[in-house]
Amino acid sequence: MRLTRSPRVVLLLLLGGFIPLLIFGDLAEDVWKQGGFWFDVPLLLAIHSTAQPKLDVFVSHLTKLGVFWGVFPVAAMIALFLLIRQRWHALEYFFTASVGSIIINQTVKLLLHRARPHLWTSPAPEFDYGFPSGHAMASMTLVAALSILSWNSRWRWFVLIIGTLFVLIIGWTRLYLGVHYPSDVLAGWMVALGWTVGVSVLINPHQVRRRYQ
Incomplete structure (x- = not known):
């Protein structure tokens, strides 16, 4: 992925940057004004209907x-690898x-102060604010950034x-x-x-720093 003023970069910024941020903005606005969504509780209860004691323990560790x-x-390992390879x-x-x-x-989280759900006693409770999910953000940031870094390699589809799959699994555990x-x-x-896509347009991770003699 090269940082050029081309339709490809514009499309990337639109689909990967602007549209996701627009969706987030709509979600945040509704949480601020209404406190939640009609689908939140029914989906949680449907997922909770599959709960089992052994699965509780497994998911508590998996999350x-x-x-x-x-x-x-x-x-940390990715950052160390990039440092050693001097990919600045x-x-x-x-x-x-x-x-x-x-x-x-x-x-x-501090701005919106959305309380976490209390529909049942969680086997792995959390006590800070809930919107947006930190686990969902951390996993998506890692995967999106790693996908962008590996996009020009044979590993990109892997x-x-x-x-x-990892992002979906972590989201499901929450x-x-x-x-x-x-x-x-x-x-x-x-x-x-x-955020991750937007930063990649501003800071081209595939740019090679030139050495001047």
Whole structure:
């Protein structure tokens, strides 16, 4: 993916950046004004109907891959790899996308103050604000950034497919555990995707820094 003023970049910015951020904005506005959506509770209850004690334990561990056990260690290894390979533009992009995602998540949570659902006793409760989902944002930011970094390589479809499955699984764990509404997860995906793609247009991770003699 080259940063040029071409229809390809405009399309990327529109589909991957503007539209997801527009969806996030609509979700945030409705949460601010109405407090939620009609589909949030029915979907949560439908997912909770599949709950089993052994599955509770498994999902409680699996969901940790969305941040501390998975996303953070993998992000650190990617950053270290880019540093060792001296891919400075890629490292600058990855660092900006990752840190910015965390800042956006915490800022929006503090601004909207949306309480987490309390429809049942969660096997892995959370006690901060719920909108947008931090796990959904972290997983989507990692996968989107890694997909962009690997887009010119033979690994791009592998990263995209496996990454998409990972993002969906992490999102499902948050709903299964009852610690997020579906709109929390959807909002997390949208703002992370829009942010990560937008940063890639501003900071071209594939640009090679020229050495002047």
